[in-house]
Amino acid sequence: MKENRIVMLYVVGFTSFVISFLSAAINIALPDIAEEFSINAVTLSWIPMSFLLASAVLLIPFGKISDLLGRKRIFLAGNVIVFITSLLCGLSASGTVLILMRAFQGIGGAMIYATGMAIITNIFPPEERGKALGINTASVYLGLSIAPVIGGFLTQIWGWRSIFFALLPFELAVIILSVFFFTPDHKKAVWGTFDFKGALVYMTAISTLILGFSQLPDIHAIVLTVVSIFLMGLFICLELHTDSPVMEIGLFKNNRVFAFSNLSAFINYATTFAVSFVLSLYLQYIKGLSPRDTGLLLISQPVLMTLVSSFAGRLSDKHDPRILSSTGMAVIVAGLIMLTFLSESTSTLYISASLIVLGIGFGLFSSPNTNAVMGSVSKQYLGIASATLGSMRLTGQMMSLGLATLMIHLFIGEAQITPASHTSFVLCVKWLFIIFGALSILGVFASLARGKKVSG
Numbered sequence: 001m002k003e004n005r006i007v008m009l010y011v012v013g014f015t016s017f018v019i020s021f022l023s024a025a026i027n028i029a030l031p032d033i034a035e036e037f038s039i040n041a042v043t044l045s046w047i048p049m050s051f052l053l054a055s056a057v058l059l060i061p062f063g064k065i066s067d068l069l070g071r072k073r074i075f076l077a078g079n080v081i082v083f084i085t086s087l088l089c090g091l092s093a094s095g096t097v098l099i100l101m102r103a104f105q106g107i108g109g110a111m112i113y114a115t116g117m118a119i120i121t122n123i124f125p126p127e128e129r130g131k132a133l134g135i136n137t138a139s140v141y142l143g144l145s146i147a148p149v150i151g152g153f154l155t156q157i158w159g160w161r162s163i164f165f166a167l168l169p170f171e172l173a174v175i176i177l178s179v180f181f182f183t184p185d186h187k188k189a190v191w192g193t194f195d196f197k198g199a200l201v202y203m204t205a206i207s208t209l210i211l212g213f214s215q216l217p218d219i220h221a222i223v224l225t226v227v228s229i230f231l232m233g234l235f236i237c238l239e240l241h242t243d244s245p246v247m248e249i250g251l252f253k254n255n256r257v258f259a260f261s262n263l264s265a266f267i268n269y270a271t272t273f274a275v276s277f278v279l280s281l282y283l284q285y286i287k288g289l290s291p292r293d294t295g296l297l298l299i300s301q302p303v304l305m306t307l308v309s310s311f312a313g314r315l316s317d318k319h320d321p322r323i324l325s326s327t328g329m330a331v332i333v334a335g336l337i338m339l340t341f342l343s344e345s346t347s348t349l350y351i352s353a354s355l356i357v358l359g360i361g362f363g364l365f366s367s368p369n370t371n372a373v374m375g376s377v378s379k380q381y382l383g384i385a386s387a388t389l390g391s392m393r394l395t396g397q398m399m400s401l402g403l404a405t406l407m408i409h410l411f412i413g414e415a416q417i418t419p420a421s422h423t424s425f426v427l428c429v430k431w432l433f434i435i436f437g438a439l440s441i442l443g444v445f446a447s448l449a450r451g452k453k454v455s456g
Contacts, residue, residue: 004181005123009132011177012116013139015079018170019109020143022086022163023051024302025151027280028291029160036160037095041281041417045405048277049210049398050099054106055113056394057206061199062114063387064246067380068194071115071122072182078111079178083171090164113394118386121374127317130371134313137367141305148276148302152295195246198238202246205231206395213402248384257376258385260450261369262392264325267443268365269396271436272332272358274404275339276301278429279351285417286344286426297348301355301362308363313371321368326447328365329440335361336437344426365447372450400436407432 026048034044066074085105092098117133124132154162205228212224239245252259276298283294312324335358342351370389377385411428412421 004183007177007181008123009120009135011174011181012075012119013136014170014177015075015112015174016116016136016139017143018167018174019082019112020140021147021150022082022105022143022167023048023109024143024147024276025154025163026160027277028148028151028295028298029155029163030277030280031284032155032160032291033095033098037098039095041408041412042405043095045277045401045408046099047095047102049401049405050103051106051109052394052398052401053207053210054103055110056210056391056398057203058107058110059114059387059391059394060202060247060384062110063118063384063390064194064199066111066115066118066387067382067384071118072178074111075115075119076175076178076182078108078115079171079175081105081108081111083168083175086164086167086171090161092161110390110394113390114387116386117370117374117389118382121382121386122379126375129375130313130315130317130321130367132313133370133374134310134316134367137313137370138306138310141302141309141363146299148295148298149292150295152290152292155291195239195242195244198235198242198246201231201235201238205235210395210398210402213399213406247388248381251377251381251385251388255376257372257450260446261321261325261372261376262388264329264365264443264447264450265369265373265389266392266396267439267446268329268332268362268369269393270399270403271336271440271443272362273397273400274432275355275358275436277401278404278432279355281417282342282426282429283348283351286422287348289348297352298355300352301359304356304359305363305366308360309367312364313367316368316371321372322448322450324368325365325372326444328361328363328368329444329447331361331364332358333361333437333440333444336433336440339433340430340437342426342429342433344422369447403435404432407435 030044030047033039033047034041062074082105085101085108089098089101089105092101116136120132120136121129150166151163154160154166207228208224208231209228212221212226212228235247236249239247239249252262279298280294283289283297284291289297312328316324335354338350338354338357373389374382374385407428408425411424411431417425
């Protein structure tokens with residue numbers, strides 16, 4: 001049984017590696033994609049954002065579905081979808097088609113995000129859970145570490161499409177391993193208990209929120225944002241009055257560790273995810289670096305994430321995750337403050353040092369925070385807990401990209417980034433990191449407010 005647990009852990013970790021590589025490598029290729037399809041900076045942001053939007057919208061519903069139908073079969077189905085859509089992304093004939101395929105890819109991503117951590121948490125005892133989750137988190141960061149370098153080389157030598165084609169054998173390997181080593185859950189379909197009404201309202205609320213926020217300050221965007229707030233309130237009311245809610249609102253109401261750990265995760269991703277997107281554009285447009293050299297510079301952050309997260313996961317089995325995570329958030333604040341001093345003449349050494357600080361902080365935060373969330377609920381809620389944490393992560397990432405897109409829109413409008421707009425773009429980047437830093441300070445207090453570790 002122990003050997004089977006190890007195999008399952010590394011299959012899930014391998015999937016996490018593939019998905020993280022896929023999401024990060026595309027950032028390096030954005031200038032090349034913009035040139036080939038002649039799209040502006042705002043539209044360009046929808047290439048990474050469409051994946052995140054689809055994943056964020058569907059994560060909670062798939063978390064509930066996996067609890068009902070079986071996490072392993074949902075996990076396998078998600079990998080099949082990612083394999084097919086990777087091929088179609090590489091064959092895209094226009095920016096619109098690529099964005100659409102990335103959205104479908106996000107559906108598979110939601111199925112994987114909703115089940116991976118739940119599978120690991122279910123098969124490992126509490127005293128080994130932090131270590132296992134730390135290995136999975138390290139796999140995510142390993143994918144992020146390799147993505148800028150490999151993505152830069154692939155883009156420069158064979159073009160951006162090769163990023164998607166290169167992943168196909170790895171995704172196929174994940175599917176084969178899942179088929180042979182994952183034991184089915186043997187759960188029967190119980191669709192009669194699934195809250196379709198709540199799921200539909202939730203999906204609509206998240207969609208309108210993200211779409212509206214990313215297009216501010218246009219008047220229709222303000223309307224969408226207001227509508228999303230109303231729909232989210234309606235969703236909460238519906239969930240409180242149904243016997244089988246798609247999201248267990250009670251976990252937020254009655255479980256302080258669960259509630260504040262998820263809030264901390266949301267703030268953390270909302271203030272850090274767009275860093276690589278913005279710096280990729282900054283380094284290539286402002287500093288004139290090639291995709292390969294940009295990837296080599298950006299690698300410092302995820303490498304530190306990989307090293308620190310595995311170590312921090314082990315520490316969280318023995319020490320209070322609240323202290324570890326809060327310390328990580330404080331280090332992130334320091335890294336973001338360093339990036340507020342960027343200018344057209346900033347040295348690449350300074351940028352690398354800032355990314356190293358961010359990497360240490362993020363690695364110190366993530367594994368202990370994940371352990372706190374997954375260890376605070378009973379086994380029957382593992383799927384929805386995994387999906388909720390994943391939803392906080394993806395929604396935070398979407399808000400991060402949305403805020404970056406909003407700032408770009410405010411400073412340079414709908415135009416492409418050209419030498420004439422370099423000064424405005426650098427000013428945009430500075431103010432974006434100031435906002436991220438201020439929000440991260442709130443994240444430190446949210447992390448501390450969760451209370452002490454509970455046994456799971």
